[in-house]
Amino acid sequence: MESFSELLLKLVEASRNHERYRDIECVNLIASEGLKSPAVNxxxxxxxxxxxxxxxxxxxxxxxxxxxxxxxxxxxxxxxxxxxxxxxxxxxxxxxxxxxxxxxxxxxxxxxxxxxxxxxxxxxxxxxxxxxxxxxxxxxxxxxxxxxxxxxxxxxxxxxxxxxxxxxxxxxxxxxxxxxxxxxxxxxxxxxxxxxxxxxxxxxxxxxxxxxxxxxxxxxxxxxxxxxxxxxxxxxxxxxxxxxxxxxxxxxxxxxxxxxxxxxxxxxxxxxxxxxxxxxxxxxxxIAALEMKLFGAELAKQTVKNAQTAGQYLCENGVHVLCESKGFTKSHQLAVDVSDFGGGKKLAQELEDAHIILNKNLLPYDDQDDRDNPSGLRIGFQDVTRRGFREGDIKHLCDLILSVIKSKRKPVEVKEDVIALKKEFNHVKYGFQSVEEAIKFAEKA
Ligand SMILES: Cc1ncc(COP(=O)(O)O)c(C=O)c1O
CATH class of the missing domain: 3.40.640.10 (Type I PLP-dependent aspartate aminotransferase-like (Major domain))
Structure with missing residues (x-):
């Protein structure tokens, strides 16, 4: 067993590494997570x-x-x-x-x-x-x-x-x-x-x-x-x-x-x-409520548009996105059946290796007792939208996803492109950069 101080140093190091890894180096497509603005933080x-x-x-x-x-x-x-x-x-x-x-x-x-x-x-x-x-x-x-x-x-x-x-x-x-x-x-x-x-x-x-x-x-x-x-x-x-x-x-x-x-x-x-x-x-x-009052309409519209754009693009490129006949989604999420490409578990891990973070998901028609063999992925677009992704950027991101799903490139190679892409989008939009900025806005409104 490590000493108390060794454990503490490792704890601090792991938390620093986490901040860099998930906030700076990964693209987050987990549908249940949000992205706070600098003002909220x-x-x-x-x-x-x-x-x-x-x-x-x-x-x-x-x-x-x-x-x-x-x-x-x-x-x-x-x-x-x-x-x-x-x-x-x-x-x-x-x-x-x-x-x-x-x-x-x-x-x-x-x-x-x-x-x-x-x-x-x-x-x-x-x-x-x-x-x-x-x-x-x-x-x-x-x-x-x-x-x-x-x-x-x-x-x-x-x-x-x-x-x-x-x-x-x-x-x-x-x-x-x-x-x-x-x-x-x-x-x-x-x-x-x-x-x-x-x-x-x-x-x-x-x-x-x-x-x-x-x-x-x-x-x-x-x-x-x-x-x-x-x-x-x-x-x-x-x-x-x-x-x-x-x-x-x-x-x-x-x-x-x-x-x-x-x-x-x-x-x-x-x-x-x-x-x-x-x-x-x-x-x-x-502060988050104020941001949503001011920018929520634009953010929500773009989030859904980005999810629909990804649905269409993945579908056009041979991936089974559920509910094509209904335009794929009306929310921030897509449900994708990747059973033809090795299944949700394998692909969620390979995408993680490429620094694209999303969840595997049992789809409604899967055997619900076979949790280790989900055919699906659930993909959420609220984080990337808040970072400023628009339709063209979403298609570029989908190309990176497709290259992993279709085994065209090794995840470790794709990772370098993902980190470079993330660098371009490390600024939170549809919100305030500081509390001062939020206050100035509220005073004017
Ligand atoms: C529909 C729904 N309700 C409740 C929760 C639980 O939320 P919390 O993590 O805030 O407890 C979740 C989590 O993702 C959810 O999807």
Whole structure:
């Protein structure tokens, strides 16, 4: 066993190496990761004291601090209120809870609260095999932790989407307390509008997990969950929404039924599932919200355009990109079947060797028990878009990907081109370079 100091030196060295490797030398196409601006990073570094504090207590139905059980809260309560108000303003809703430390935490509190409020333990969700997150599933948080009974939406593999007509039958028959939309493999807007009336008919709350697409929604593309009938939005704040790692729940408690549900969710946040709430991220979350207010529309549009461009280009070059007939995607992601080229596991590793980082993915028609043999890759374009990639750059990146997929070049050779390409795009766009810059912009607006 190494000595304590040897371990410490190695730890620091590994973290320095990581920063250089992933931020400078690799192209990131992981669909669940975001890219923070220098201003958001700077704000995080200016919130060191806050990062160590506690603020246990209760909030009101606007998401503002009501009671705190700790002293020293003079500014902390303001910080939480302002962060909640910025998220409410951005997403045009009347309640936000920003105390969640992750998207999973947001789901935990929401599913727990809604099952309590509806006195119903049944939840209709997308099947895990078709792109739901593990926190939605009976094998994960929803079932194994909260003890909910999961019933699956009927999913069309051809459409890569929930089948609204067949799911209506499922919801009517199951009479759940919660109908959930959203997911991790999430290429097309889910049919909230089509199923809202059915959820109402059986008295179910509608929850929408926007973790992957929150930035797209902020930018006015993909879908409008509240406009289409969602009662609550749960989300991470660090995927297409380029904030610090954290979570949020949004809602409009405009009638007694929704007020009751909101209070149950708040209770599930505190005291049930949070003590410290990682307060140091809140000022940075506010800066990210401002960036999305100002630049979100342009960023979201370009992100989807880049994903569609890559879909078309890979397809034209002989790769099976799912859902060609629907234009490949309406989000930041593509699902690609690479079983003809050795499968997802082999190619994700070879692409990593070329410094192109993306995830292998079981596709809905794969044997879900054979996790080691996925036929797919899931590719996300939010990071490269924020770095300024446009259609031509995306095609160039696809050429590098294709040369690995088709074994035309060795990954180590491609790596040199990837590092050179990344050098040209090491500047974060659609955001601010410093907190000062953000403040100047906000003062002018
Ligand atoms: C749909 C969905 N919900 C929730 C989560 C969990 O998010 P977090 O990592 O913030 O807990 C993910 C993670 O990727 C996700 O895809």
């Amino acid at each position: 700077q704000m995080l570094s200016l919130s060191n004291d806050l990062e160590g504090r506690y603020a246990e207590g209760e909030n009101d139905l606007e998401g503002h601090v009501k009671i705190r059980y700790y002293q020293g809260q003079k500014y902390m309560s303001l910080i939480e209120n302002y962060a909640a108000d910025l998220m409410k303003s951005l997403f045009k809703c009347t309640w936000a809870d920003v105390r969640l430390v992750s998207g999973t935490h947001a789901n935990l509190a929401t599913f727990k609260g809604l099952s309590q409020a509806s006195k119903n333990r049944k939840m209709v969700v997308t099947p895990l095999s078709c792109g739901a997150h593990i926190s939605h599933d009976y094998a994960g948080l929803a079932g194994a932790v909260l003890g909910l009974e999961n019933i699956n939406h009927v999913y069309s593999i051809d459409e890569l989407n929930i089948d609204p007509d067949k799911s209506a039958h499922v919801i009517r028959a199951a009479k759940p307390g919660i109908v959930t939309f959203g997911g991790s493999l999430f290429l097309f807007p889910h049919p909230i509008k089509e199923l809202k009336a059915v959820a109402d008919e059986v008295g179910a709350y509608v929850a929408y997990d926007a973790s992957h697409v929150l930035g797209l929604i902020a930018g006015g593309v993909f879908q409008d969950p509240f406009g289409e009938g969602a009662d609550f939005i749960t989300s991470s704040t660090h995927k297409t929404f380029p904030g610090p790692q954290g979570g949020v729940i949004l809602g409009n408690p405009k009638n007694p039924r929704l007020e009751k549900a909101t209070k149950a969710i708040q209770f599930a946040v505190f005291p049930l599932s949070a003590s410290n709430t990682h307060l140091g991220r809140l000022p940075a979350l506010g």
